[in-house]
Amino acid sequence: MAKITFIQHNGTEQTVDGIPGMTVMEAAIKNMVPGIDADCGGACACATCHVYVEDEWLDKVGKRAAMEEDMLDFAFDVKDSSRLSCQIKISDGLNGLRVRVPEKQF
Amino acid sequence: MSEVISTDAVIIGAGPCGLFAIFELGLLDIKCHVVDILDRAGGQCAELYPEKPIYDIPALPIVTGSELTQRLLDQAKPFHPQFHFNQMVTELIKHGDNDFELRTDGGMVFRSKIVVIAAGGGSFQPKKPPIPGIDAYEGTSVFYSVKKMETFRGKDILIVGGGDSALDWTNNLAPFARSLTLLHRRDEFRAAPDSVKKMRELVAAGKMQMKLGQVTGLTGADGILSSVQVKGNDGAAFDIQANTLLPFFGLTMKLGPVANWGLNLHENLIPVDTEKFESSTPGIFAIGDINHYPGKLKLILSGFHEAALLAQQAFRYINPGQRLLFQYTTSSTNLQKKLGVA
Numbered sequence: 412m413a414k415i416t417f418i419q420h421n422g423t424e425q426t427v428d429g430i431p432g433m434t435v436m437e438a439a440i441k442n443m444v445p446g447i448d449a450d451c452g453g454a455c456a457c458a459t460c461h462v463y464v465e466d467e468w469l470d471k472v473g474k475r476a477a478m479e480e481d482m483l484d485f486a487f488d489v490k491d492s493s494r495l496s497c498q499i500k501i502s503d504g505l506n507g508l509r510v511r512v513p514e515k516q517f
Numbered sequence: 518m519s520e521v522i523s524t525d526a527v528i529i530g531a532g533p534c535g536l537f538a539i540f541e542l543g544l545l546d547i548k549c550h551v552v553d554i555l556d557r558a559g560g561q562c563a564e565l566y567p568e569k570p571i572y573d574i575p576a577l578p579i580v581t582g583s584e585l586t587q588r589l590l591d592q593a594k595p596f597h598p599q600f601h602f603n604q605m606v607t608e609l610i611k612h613g614d615n616d617f618e619l620r621t622d623g624g625m626v627f628r629s630k631i632v633v634i635a636a637g638g639g640s641f642q643p644k645k646p647p648i649p650g651i652d653a654y655e656g657t658s659v660f661y662s663v664k665k666m667e668t669f670r671g672k673d674i675l676i677v678g679g680g681d682s683a684l685d686w687t688n689n690l691a692p693f694a695r696s697l698t699l700l701h702r703r704d705e706f707r708a709a710p711d712s713v714k715k716m717r718e719l720v721a722a723g724k725m726q727m728k729l730g731q732v733t734g735l736t737g738a739d740g741i742l743s744s745v746q747v748k749g750n751d752g753a754a755f756d757i758q759a760n761t762l763l764p765f766f767g768l769t770m771k772l773g774p775v776a777n778w779g780l781n782l783h784e785n786l787i788p789v790d791t792e793k794f795e796s797s798t799p800g801i802f803a804i805g806d807i808n809h810y811p812g813k814l815k816l817i818l819s820g821f822h823e824a825a826l827l828a829q830q831a832f833r834y835i836n837p838g839q840r841l842l843f844q845y846t847t848s849s850t851n852l853q854k855k856l857g858v859a
Contacts, residue, residue: 450638450769450770451561451565451566454565454566454569456565456566456569457565457767457769458767459769480703480705481707483702484678484679484680484701484702484703484707484766484767485644485766485767487646487647487648487731487766488731489702489731514647515647517644517645517646517647517766517769
């Protein structure tokens with residue numbers, strides 16, 4: 412089990428249990444975390460599960476794949492810490508992961 | 518006023534369920550016109566995941582969205598469906614039993630005996646970037662699509678994005694614009710390599726500019742844009758002078774006009790029965806992701822089943838009093854003739 416914390420734009424935090432093998436997006440949807448829309452259901456085809464990974468976790472979540480990089484073109488206010496949460500696989504090593512949810516997925 | 522197209526059935530949505538409905542209705546001699554907001558068939562399979570494998574289509578262990586679309590088109594071919602793309606059905610009016618009028622945003626008018634709503638998650642519409650204050654400029658300085666290129670003659674245009682729409686319109690509008698800038702968040706483009714090459718040639722020839730960064734704000738007055746604020750990839754902020762902004766951030770699904778057709782809705786879905794997949798209005802059916810009933814699964818295979826059953830009821834409406842004989846395509850010469858194989 413890995414604890415994952417979603418930080419809303421207004422600072423509200425919600426910590427959920429992530430099962431290794433699931434994606435961060437799936438953990439968010441399962442726990443009804445606001446602001447993760449995931450319109451395409453995890454196909455890396457819509458960019459509505461955009462999150463900002465907190466600095467200390469950036470290395471641990473790995474790098475964006477080419478397809479994810481393409482999809483991020485459809486997100487707004489993309490930063491170095493931007494990831495699509497459907498492309499981050501949960502592992503025990505991510506226990507304590509903190510990600511910020513953008514003000515709006517669009 | 519445009520000519521009215523009279524037909525047995527209008528199918529709204531050319532996704533997998535809409536395409537299979539052509540087949541099922543066709544077996545019962547019901548002719549279809551199909552309307553879709555996209556420029557091609559396939560719906561989400563074409564727009565969201567054309568190259569991604571689907572694993573749960575019966576008898577097809579693995580198939581991509583575009584392959585599935587092509588197979589369904591092939592299967593529907595014997596019934597000569599007529600497709601109307603780039604059209605959004607905006608109005609659906611009931612004139613009487615088995616008499617519906619449909620109008621599209623492109624000015625098309627249909628008169629139909631039954632209607633099949635196979636609109637999936639709704640209509641694909643351009644994504645509107647959440648730039649503060651953008652609403653005030655929409656339709657005057659900010660446009661999410663290009664209807665007539667002439668509108669943009671002599672303008673100072675800023676195009677944002679890196680896909681085919683952004684690059685195509687950059688290349689096409691460059692000769693019309695007084696100035697043109699393409700802004701993208703990175704120096705890599707998803708668009709077709711040819712379009713990217715052409716754009717780079719235009720830049721090299723001094724006909725336009727290409728900048729890297731993201732829009733942060735807009736300046737203007739009375740709905741007319743004067744400049745766009747940008748955060749460059751190096752972190753430095755700069756302004757781009759522009760009176761026209763074309764953001765191309767892809768498409769998103771919105772329920773759209775379906776909400777205004779007087780149908781009962783349940784959380785933006787159309788409740789139907791599970792015998793005929795009919796909405797609260799007799800003669801209007803809903804299949805696929807857009808319908809709702811107890812136990813509904815949003816799977817393509819569910820939509821196929823729903824299409825077969827709705828066709829039975831559609832037949833009864835269109836041929837009142839006629840007995841519907843249940844037949845198999847494996848053994849019925851009648852069905853095989855319709856399919857062009859007997």
